[in-house]
Structures are given as structure tokens and as C-alpha cells.
Amino acid sequence: MNKNRLEWTVFAVSLALIAGVVSLLVYQHFASGDAPPSIFVTAGPAITTGGGFAVPFDIRNEGDVTAEDVRVEATLNWPGGSERGETVVPLVPYRSHRRAWIAFTRGPAGATLHPRVLGFREP
Numbered sequence: 001m002n003k004n005r006l007e008w009t010v011f012a013v014s015l016a017l018i019a020g021v022v023s024l025l026v027y028q029h030f031a032s033g034d035a036p037p038s039i040f041v042t043a044g045p046a047i048t049t050g051g052g053f054a055v056p057f058d059i060r061n062e063g064d065v066t067a068e069d070v071r072v073e074a075t076l077n078w079p080g081g082s083e084r085g086e087t088v089v090p091l092v093p094y095r096s097h098r099r100a101w102i103a104f105t106r107g108p109a110g111a112t113l114h115p116r117v118l119g120f121r122e123p
Helices: 005-031
Strands: 041-045 045-051 053-060 065-076 081-092 096-104 112-121
Touching: 005 081, 041 065, 041 112, 053 065, 053 081, 065 096, 081 096
Parallel strands: none
Antiparallel strands: 041 053, 045 053, 053 096, 065 081, 065 112
């Protein structure tokens, strides 16, 4: 049984795609390091909500290992008082970022916001 030109073309394209995917997986396996999670958090501009204010936080993992249950705390300080908020991000894969929000009753105008990572665990 002879194969026609279309069958050979489809076979060649499929073989090239499979070889490309396998090559990429092998490259990523050997090129990735084993640096532990390196978590950084930065705050974005606050928005007004029905119950107060919400501040977005960008949680970045610049390490080579995924971080789970990343706990982020933010403290809003103003003269004469402060307010604290906390959130947990279930998963921050390696070399990626996630966005989370923390709600406050007081706006950030005239206050200073201090976000920090409280902790995380490796899978």
C-alpha cells in the first residue's frame, strides 16, 4: 500500500512538532535551576469599594521552585493609627506572578502602606 504525498506531509509535520515539544521539555528540565522560591510583593493603586478601599498586590516568585500558601500582610499606617490586612495565595508557580487584593476601611491617602510576605511552603 503506497502512501500519497499528503500522508507523508502530515507525517513529517507531526514528527517535527513532537520532536520540538520533546526538545523544549528536555531543555527546560536541564536549564532550570533549583533556587528556592524568592517571593516579592508590590502594591498597586487603591480603588474605592462599597465597604472601603481595596489595594491590589502583585506577588512575584523569581525562584525556580513553586511556592504554596503564600501569606501576604499589609499594614496601613497613618498618624494616630494603623490597620492590618492579610491574604493567602494558594499557588505562585516558579518565575511567575499572581494578583491578590486586601481590603481596608480607611483610604491610603495620607497613610503609608507596608506590604510583606509572612511565609510560604514548598510543595
